[in-house]
Amino acid sequence: MTRRPIGYYVHHHGAGHAARASAIADHAEGRITLIGTNIAGRTGVHPYLDLPDDRLAPGFDGRDGTTERPAALHYAPLDHEGIRHRVAAITHWIAENRPALMIVDVSCEIAMLARLASVATVCVRLGGRRDDVPHLEAFRAATALIAPFAEALDDPATPDWVRRKTFYAPGLVQRSNAAGVDPASVLVVGGRGGAAIDGAAWARAARATPDRTWRIIGDSTPLPDAPPNLEVLGWVDDAAARIACAGIVVGSAGDGVVGAVLAARRPFVCLPEDRPFDEQRSKARQLAATGAALVCEDARTADWPSLLALVERRDSAAQAALDDPDGAARLAAHVLALADGERG
Template sequence: MTRRPIGYYVHHHGAGHRARAGAIAAVSDWPITLLGTGVGEAGIDLPDDRPLSGRFDGVDGSEGRPAALHYAPIDHDGVRLRVARVAQWIATERPALMVVDVSVEMAMLARLASVPTICVRLNGERNDVPHLEAFRGAVALLAPFHVDLERESTPTWVRERTRYLPGITTAVAGGVPPSGRILVVIGRGGAPSNGARLAEAARACPNVQWRVIGPVSPVDDCPANLDIAGWVEDAAHAIAAADVVIGGAGDGLVGAVMAADRPFICIPEARPFGEQQATASGMARLGAAVVLENWPKAAAWPSLLARAKALPSPPRQRLHDPRGAQMAAIWLGEQAAAA
């Protein structure tokens, strides 16, 4: 019997959505088709729906937008073509299920096109009308984080409809020779990191080698123990080999750090709905990371690195499931079969 495909909508902000989709698709025995801007030959590449300004925070700022939507700009060719492309794919392929990671509007579109949906539910304060209505219209919700990181304010009915699936990652889990380096990870979803500030941190720890991966502003006087590597292909390997990892609280980085069980200093970045702050506060509460509100003064780094190394492994190990991607693939297959 031919299985109707699972559609997996991939949001284009940051790298975490694409990485999560890829990790699940790689181990699924159910056919999964990715749909999103920038997926290229890996699936259905959709027209870009971002504003002409290039700035995108998930809210269009227009007046008169229906309360059940976040982003519905008027007279945007990319949005029109995007909606038409997804609707055409649904009509042609008749998917058994649509996973939406993440978009209130795509979840509503799939539901209007008579497809059962699974909404990926990220952490943070998502009790606004658009999120709750999308959650209500879905057959189930997938949270790519441990239940212990859940916010107390999340409604009971949302929790009851949620399958918590931490560990959806292809990150390296062990067996990597230690590098002895401090690794600073800058994600794709935010602004470049301050190069001068990184140089000051490295100078405060002269006997330790620092490496920075991701976008960084220029460093005029780079100390010898600081390596500005830019984008790298082996980020997961670098994380697994690090003495201490420093970075934000995006799902991708947190998942990789927990998988590798590395000491973590987390400085959450501003994101819509307080997503990173929610995850960071949960890790702090559980003792899985040293969490800071802001980048510290250079003189604080030696003691902060020592604090991170002193944290025990069990809280980090608790937040990771080494079979996270496989469990997600099995569960989505079950949902598709039942649809």
Template sequence: MTRPVGYYVHHQGAGHWQRACLIAREMKRPCTLIGTLAAFDRGGAPGATLDLPDDRLPEGGFDGRDGAETRPEAFHYAPLGLPGLRNRMAAIAAWIAEADPVLLVVDVSVEVALFARLLSVPVLMVRLAGTRDDQPHLEAFRSAERLIAPFPSVLDGPALPAWVRDKTHYAGFLGATARPGPAPEPDGPIVVVFGRGGAGGTVAALAAAARAVPERAWHVLGPVAGAALPSTLPPNLHLHGWVADIGPHLARAALAVGGAGDGVVAAVAAARRRFVCLPEPRAFGEQTEKAAALERLGAAVVRSSWPEAGEWPALVKAGLALDPAAISALHDPDAVPRLAAAIEGIAAGLEAS
């Protein structure tokens, strides 16, 4: 009997779930998606799922309030006396004991990767961008069979230890798979994208930006804070809320604006759209390092925070002057099936050994 693969999905933001579904859909071997899945569309899962208890503190989030002064140095998050965490790990152990998986893909968690190793299960660990040379990350990297980078190698940081780079399979962006469409109309709209994992936008800031560049329509996708009557918004500003598929909007855009999360950058690269990148604060410099690499490659105009209204005309002009070939070169439409095949190959090799 073919042994299954487990795929652990972190529950911060939607990007981990989206790429897990894309990869699992391409796999021939049975693949169970594992995580706290209540916030996701489980109807979109391509196979079996295991819903885990939430391990976040009652106050919410993963903010280090977990007894850091006594926490073992191999962990990032190990609060004491938290039933959700205890029951979560017990559920993972029970599934492993019953299903006997050939390997576990971990996207992402140092603790789950090390726990799987303790349960004698080989791990493929997703390695996000940023400077992750702290002891917990390095120990998890050391324990894994291979590391998976969900971005092209040219976006990796210069300070990465050589052995980590050598152990990494650079999968490329694991998002939209479509080939780039035709060039947009010169007077096409500006499309602003906010993901679920960040702070989102504010009505006041977006309205000020739209008023500063009145000759273009502004279409905003994702969470936006602040109440406003439609009659008080500038006529060129359109708030769409959460949009499951941003591809059709990007296809019409002359310019995209967004953070440096993998999902947003992947979608912009797939659409071959000029990009103003506004990296959001993330642990280990995940978005700021990636944005710096995009800027170095000429693939984006980067600002460290949301610009003031008066900066937008020049910023839009600079964005429209970019060569879209630079960001398009980062897109591999076959990245997802190639990674699925690589996982299948590693699984087959482990099964045969």
């Protein structure tokens, strides 16, 4: 029996969506096709469908500019040529390949499009309060839901029926075998999709802790007068290894950063960023409640000597409870079972 393919829609904002997709596809027997914007050459051995970039329209700002739209949609611009080409590319792929499932990470509109094209959907759920009509209707229309985090990190207000439909899959991150931790080092991690790290704040933090070595990876604002114990490395290819070797990690509450820190069991100071649906602040509250991180609301005013001393006394058992080293393989098996068990 020929097993039908699975489509995986990869949202272009931030790096976490693509990382999750690749982690799952690595264990899915070559059946997943990655579908996204500007992904040609970035999917390794996995097949892909590169979509036209709808952000190229003049004056694009991520808003649809309409005074009225269907309640089940977040983004439905009128007379947008880029959207028309994206919809045509996706539905053409569906018609030609007859996928058993479409995993959507993330877009309420793509989830509804796939369902309208008679394809069962599996929606990835991000954190925060996603109880608005578009999210709930996309969840209701889905065959199953995926949360790329442990259930203990879910927002307390998440409806029970959504939780029951959700497969919780922490651990969808790159893991490092790097040996040796530099206990005096502090690694500041900036993710894609957010604001640049405030270099001046980290310069002040480094000056306040001269016995520690600070390093910044990711985007950072300029540092014309950096202290000698602060190094700005920019974007790196070995972020997982650097996290594993750091004495303490400071970073946002994005799924990628949180997952990598939990996998490495490193002391974590969480700096939640403002995101729609209270995504990062909700995750930060749950991390603090479980004892897996200390939360700092403002790096500019933090008492860094005290904060770092406090966080490095934390027990890593709380982090281990929120991680699953086999998360990607377990989730891939779940997805394949959904694809084959219900549609043959």
